[in-house]
Amino acid sequence: MKKGSVELVGVVKRYGESTAVRNIDLHIEGGSYCCLLGPSGCGKSTTLRMIAGHESVSEGDILLNNRNVTTLPPRKRGTALMFQNYALFPHLNSLDNVAFSLKIAGVSRQERHSRALEMLKLVNMESFFEAFPEQLSGGQQQRVALARALINQPEVILLDEPLSALDPFLRTRMRAELKRIQQQLGITFIHVTHSQEEAFALADQVVVMNNGYIEQVDKPIGIFSRPSTAFVASFIGGHNIIEGTLTDSGLTTGDERLIRLESTPLGDTDNKAAVSLRCDRIQISPQPFESAQPDPMRVESVEYQGSYVHLRGQFSDGLGLSVFQSDADYLAAPLNAGDQAFVGWRHTDLNPLRPGSDIAPGL
């Protein structure tokens, strides 16, 4: 097995009466980039801090390289935490910040400075070695913080929303930088974020969390093409969630509208069930077409988004859909708010959802 594998077994975190993390099982492969994705308060940061050893575990075990580290102090685990606001020591310059843990370990001044300089070179910050944190920009501070996390050659780097304090332009650049360093060093990165864009761009494995539970663990493609619960589908966005009642021939929604399903693995008939449908997999046209729903939908809003157009519409029976239409299709036959339009999709694009926890608030 590759070094730096992390395993959580039945991990629970309680704060007094409330439970932040409920019975999590998770395996993270060594040398992979794992993103914990979820809304604020879903327990992702708590999970990260438990792996780091800054938060005690109420129940369960944490294994690093198959070694139980549940009760070990942070430094003994072989992990390094990079804080959300970087937490650089304001009284030390970049070099001494990076060398801090070596100083604690009693490494001689000359050696720790030369090793710290190596790390600063890795993050392209060697020319700022004498600068104090207050003299550095957010992105530069982040690089120094990353160098500080890397200096002890940890097997696992834990990043707590590392990009959230940066402006959007810098965020994309640092994102690429993080991925480059992770691949160059081949160590495990566990990255907490609430941005699905960030998670999709970086991760080998995305862990979607909600309300203290893990909703889904998969590759980014798997998460986006086959979200397993209504929460995941609504949180990552770009999906319609169609709820209805299961019948023998499919899903009935609204006024007897029957949506034919490829298969019905959702449970017993006459039960409530839901499917997700990607907004960009819906075909929309002013004219009826084969596989289109028999009745037209009233277009309620049209938002131009650059490469695509976001149309929201509603059928007369109340079923509402969001459609992403490519800008070429849109320009060929532009639709306006108030128009009637026919929509259709392939049955294989309907993704049955497993009943999960609640839909994310505000989505």
Next chain:
Amino acid sequence: MRFLTANPSYLQVTPLALVILLFLLFPVATIVIVSFWDFNAYQLIPDFIFENYEFLLTSSVTLSAYLKTFFYAITTWAITLTLGFTVAYYLAFYIRSPLLQGVLFVLCTVPFLTSNIIRMISWIPLLGRNGLVNSTLQEINLIDAPIEWLLYSDFAVVLAFVHLYTLFMVVPIFNSMMRIDRNLIEASIDAGASAFQTIFQVVVPLCKSGIAIGSIFVVTLVMGDFITVSLMSGGLSASVGVLIRNEISLLQYPAAAAGAVVLLITVLIMLSIMFRFINIKKEL
């Protein structure tokens, strides 16, 4: 007038400048001038002589008074720093609830609702020959005769100073500790630092300015004190302040003024040394 309308900021600082001029610069200037005057048993004679300084700087009494004052200042400083740092650290890092933090902080300041003199005098029934401490110790047969050095001794003086001035250490140190980002403590633990390493590598450097401000308060207050020393030592030891006060009571104003000027210069030198170590502006 045109100058003032062109630079209204000068107008804005005028009130404070006048206050400082009247209540600080003018008295100090007077003292400096008087320190060069001559005097005899019943009058002051305007003059320009160096005899006051000559007498002051060559007298062995001055030397021993200065040594005593430095001893008080350094001992009090060391004890109040240790105590103040510990109390502030406890308040800032161990008390999690802001409400309890506020309550305990106010509790620290409660003794300051009574006057200095009363707080000092209240030690006397406690520490005296037949005071509470001695009688209790005798009661439980720990000692046969009363301990003599409890009151009217250097111990009593330093004890009173510590009692009076620890808060001046606690407040600025607590203030600068509260500004320390808690993540820095975690970052230090993450780097493998023990609690003591975290204190000396992270907390102390980050509240250096609080420590310096507290030290300035304590050192200047102790250096200039005469009432605590004469009261708690029972007149047995003399600090520089006591010397000056004695000269004033003998109406030897020029000699007292010379003593005050030398003391002022000494304290200013000590302060300038402290300012070398820290950037006080950062804290304000």
